[in-house]
Amino acid sequence: TAWSGRVMAAHVPLPPGLPQLLKAGTRFFSGLQESLFSNIAACRALAFCLRTSYGPLGRNKLVINHLGKTLCTTHAGTILRELELENPVARLLAAASQAQEEEMGDGASAVALLAGALLDNAEKLLRSGLPMAAIREGYEVAGKEALRLLPSLACHMLADLWDTEGVAWALHAAVGSKLFGYQDFLTGLVAQSCVAVLSPEGTFNPDNVRLCKVPGGGVTDSCLLQGMVFCTEVESQSHQAEEARIAIYCCPFGLASTEAKGTVVFQGAAEMRAYSGTEEELLGRHVRAIAEEAAAVVVVGGRVDPLALHYADKLGLLVVRLSSRLELQRLCHTVGATPLTSLVPPPPGTMGYCQRVYLSEIGSTPVVVFRQDGTTCPVATLVLRGATDELLCNLEEAVKDGVNVYKALVSDRRLLPGAGATEMALAVRLSTLGTYTPGLEQYGILEFAQALKTLPAALAENAGLPVNETMAMLEALHQLGRANTGVQLSKEGAPTMDAAQEGVLDALLVKQRAICLATHTATTLLSVSHILMSKKSGGPKVRGDNPNWDLEPDS
Numbered sequence: 001t002a003w004s005g006r007v008m009a010a011h012v013p014l015p016p017g018l019p020q021l022l023k024a025g026t027r028f029f030s031g032l033q034e035s036l037f038s039n040i041a042a043c044r045a046l047a048f049c050l051r052t053s054y055g056p057l058g059r060n061k062l063v064i065n066h067l068g069k070t071l072c073t074t075h076a077g078t079i080l081r082e083l084e085l086e087n088p089v090a091r092l093l094a095a096a097s098q099a100q101e102e103e104m105g106d107g108a109s110a111v112a113l114l115a116g117a118l119l120d121n122a123e124k125l126l127r128s129g130l131p132m133a134a135i136r137e138g139y140e141v142a143g144k145e146a147l148r149l150l151p152s153l154a155c156h157m158l159a160d161l162w163d164t165e166g167v168a169w170a171l172h173a174a175v176g177s178k179l180f181g182y183q184d185f186l187t188g189l190v191a192q193s194c195v196a197v198l199s200p201e202g203t204f205n206p207d208n209v210r211l212c213k214v215p216g217g218g219v220t221d222s223c224l225l226q227g228m229v230f231c232t233e234v235e236s237q238s239h240q241a242e243e244a245r246i247a248i249y250c251c252p253f254g255l256a257s258t259e260a261k262g263t264v265v266f267q268g269a270a271e272m273r274a275y276s277g278t279e280e281e282l283l284g285r286h287v288r289a290i291a292e293e294a295a296a297v298v299v300v301g302g303r304v305d306p307l308a309l310h311y312a313d314k315l316g317l318l319v320v321r322l323s324s325r326l327e328l329q330r331l332c333h334t335v336g337a338t339p340l341t342s343l344v345p346p347p348p349g350t351m352g353y354c355q356r357v358y359l360s361e362i363g364s365t366p367v368v369v370f371r372q373d374g375t376t377c378p379v380a381t382l383v384l385r386g387a388t389d390e391l392l393c394n395l396e397e398a399v400k401d402g403v404n405v406y407k408a409l410v411s412d413r414r415l416l417p418g419a420g421a422t423e424m425a426l427a428v429r430l431s432t433l434g435t436y437t438p439g440l441e442q443y444g445i446l447e448f449a450q451a452l453k454t455l456p457a458a459l460a461e462n463a464g465l466p467v468n469e470t471m472a473m474l475e476a477l478h479q480l481g482r483a484n485t486g487v488q489l490s491k492e493g494a495p496t497m498d499a500a501q502e503g504v505l506d507a508l509l510v511k512q513r514a515i516c517l518a519t520h521t522a523t524t525l526l527s528v529s530h531i532l533m534s535k536k537s538g539g540p541k542v543r544g545d546n547p548n549w550d551l552e553p554d555s
């Protein structure tokens, strides 16, 4: 027994090499097959999944997240946010696409598709024996050249940021790619809302275009309002106020309770009555003091005490409760008020002003409207209507894409031809560059050009067009110098069109960032030689980083 015990405890030598250095349980992958090809396959699968959602006729993805919430969307940013990817390389690709979404608010699918195609093409070159360094070098040269060429391909410049019609024309493709069919109506609405909140100095904050989704009705019932709309009810009996002064409190509407627990012992009913009488009187005095400062509307961020509400009703005050601190901050911005932290009479200069505050009903949803008609208001609200929640989500994504593209246009007003025209124009130019470049990197440049062609090909495929025929015609027209030719998505007539004339335009800044991110991601992933994965720690699941770390908790 003693002998067998010694055998049990005998040291089992680890295999020589890296495993000797690593903690037990660490997984590591090296060599082209293990560290690259299998991961490229994962990226290819992810890019292929997003490819079918690319463009206006892309198909929806039905995503059910870890909380069981069902989403039906074509928006790459939403799909990737909800998927819990395990593969480390696919996670990096998704991170690049999400970075594009966060920075530009559009072009997330394009990043994933282009990076996926670049990795896929790199695999072909590696399998045919090309050194990795030559491929990376070729991709870097091609990426730089593409970024250099982009400004020369711009076909339109937004002349006036305040011109609603011009803005609507520029946003047509960004809005239409998410909700094909309604783009004429929606782009007009998005353009109006963006122009309405553009400051006189020409600065634009996309947060100032608020969205309020109200189920019911049709998409064309959506409308724009100067001010804010909240899906809530008023607390008071008074339901409307005109030219009202507004006091905003981020505390409950009632007496503040003490932090420490206190016990009051009453000796008899008279003492108890006197106690509650003083409390009631104090509360009444507070509410009267607010009304005496000529406030007509009180907005509170916390619980509404029924007694305080009784006094407010007697004085004719309109009381609204907003549970979100972020919404309260935005309302302060809209009406020009300073939020107060306790129920004191509002000091001079802290009250805001609103032309009309009223309770209304949209469909069967009660809404409280703070409306500033005719005056310059920093915030505009788009009331979105739609029959189903999915339609409302798609509407929201389309509007957000449009607003973000307007933000990009405020920084750089140049527009590129869309519908795959820019990608094909770059592909043709890079093919020429590749053909005349000496050395092995020419293969990298040529494959970069081929990868760019996957974007117009995806548009054609999703539209049900004959892909090879369309791509051949597109390339031939580009070879003839018609750099604005893109894919015509409707099946009638020719499969190509002049994107600049048809008003299918993409912002230069969005495209620039997308190419930059995709190239960078592909070259970074190609430079991976080993993958080392630590064993997952036991115990409770580690909570991931909060993706909204810079937002208020209740946003």
Ligand SMILES: Nc1ncnc2c1ncn2[C@@H]1O[C@H](COP(=O)(O)OP(=O)(O)OP(=O)(O)O)[C@@H](O)[C@H]1O
Binding pocket: 053, 054, 055, 056, 058, 074, 075, 076, 077, 101, 105, 106, 107, 108, 109, 110, 111, 172, 173, 174, 176, 177, 178, 401, 417, 418, 419, 420, 459, 486, 487, 488, 489, 504, 505, 506
């Ligand atoms: N009417 C149209 N005809 C042809 N192409 C169009 C039309 N409208 C938009 N497009 C093209 O569709 C592409 C954008 O598609 P989509 O919005 O699905 O991708 P994305 O912006 O990369 O992704 P996401 O919006 O998910 O971030 C652009 O290249 C645009 O030029």
